Amino acid sequence: MFELGQEGPADYWEVEALYDLCFAPGREALSSYRLRDGVPPVAGLCLVARDADGTLAGAIRYWPVRVGGAEALLLGPVAVHPTHQGEGLGAWLIRESVERARGLGWARVMLVGDAPYYGRFGFTRLDAVEMPPPTNPARVLGLALVPGGWDGIAGAVTRAA
Numbered sequence: 001m002f003e004l005g006q007e008g009p010a011d012y013w014e015v016e017a018l019y020d021l022c023f024a025p026g027r028e029a030l031s032s033y034r035l036r037d038g039v040p041p042v043a044g045l046c047l048v049a050r051d052a053d054g055t056l057a058g059a060i061r062y063w064p065v066r067v068g069g070a071e072a073l074l075l076g077p078v079a080v081h082p083t084h085q086g087e088g089l090g091a092w093l094i095r096e097s098v099e100r101a102r103g104l105g106w107a108r109v110m111l112v113g114d115a116p117y118y119g120r121f122g123f124t125r126l127d128a129v130e131m132p133p134p135t136n137p138a139r140v141l142g143l144a145l146v147p148g149g150w151d152g153i154a155g156a157v158t159r160a161a
Contacts, residue, residue, distance in 0.1 A: 002057055002089060004096060007046040015048060015059045022079040031132040032112055035074060035159050036063045042073065044104060045097050049089055057084045060093040062101065062109070067129055068155025072142075073101055073109040094121055098143065107149040110142040110157070128154035 007015060045062040060078040064071065075097070080090045098121065101109055110126060111118065112135055123141040131140050144150045 001052055002049040002092075004047055004049050004092075006044065007048045007059065007061070011048050011056070011059075014056050015061075018056055018059055018079050018081060019077050021081070023077065031135050032074060032076060034132055035065050035157060037159070039063060039160050042101075045073070045101055047093060047097055047100075049093060051084070055081075057081050058089045058093050060097050062097065064160035065110070066158045066160055067108075067110070067153050070153050071107070071160070072153070072157075073106050074157070075109050075111040076113070091121075094118075098145070102145040107146045108142060108144055108153065110140065112136075112139045113141060114139070115141060126150065130156045132157065 042062045042064055045060075047060050048056060049058040051057045058078075058080040061076065063074040065074045066072065075094075078090055078093055080087075080093075098109065110129065111123065112131060113123075115123070115125060115138070118141050121143065123143045125138065126140045126142040127137070129140050129142065130137075142150050
């Protein structure tokens, strides 16, 4: 049993430690981090999951970006503590946060990730969207949160103002 809540200021360093544990050293050198620098995350979509003892078990964050001038969400990172992997917690965080994003009126979300994993949530390749290098174009995926949410959206991904 997990309790889901919005990430607050007191959770910040614990979430960062989870990301350090789950991702390779140098994760902050990735191109997606350059889009996040100096831009606050979308607070209502940054979630933490805690187990019955109150220990952080998983976390997900979203960041505003622009794609060819249009607003979009950049999902990530999402991480689950190794002791809870395989329990469906990552899928729950993704599904719950996507529904919250839809409820907040966002039209589109994107990420850089593995198509076989994220495809089960409806994410597909965004051929017309260009992440800053070095990003493998096959890993740039998107999900329309409203019908046609990605229609006509193309170009470079840039930081939100």
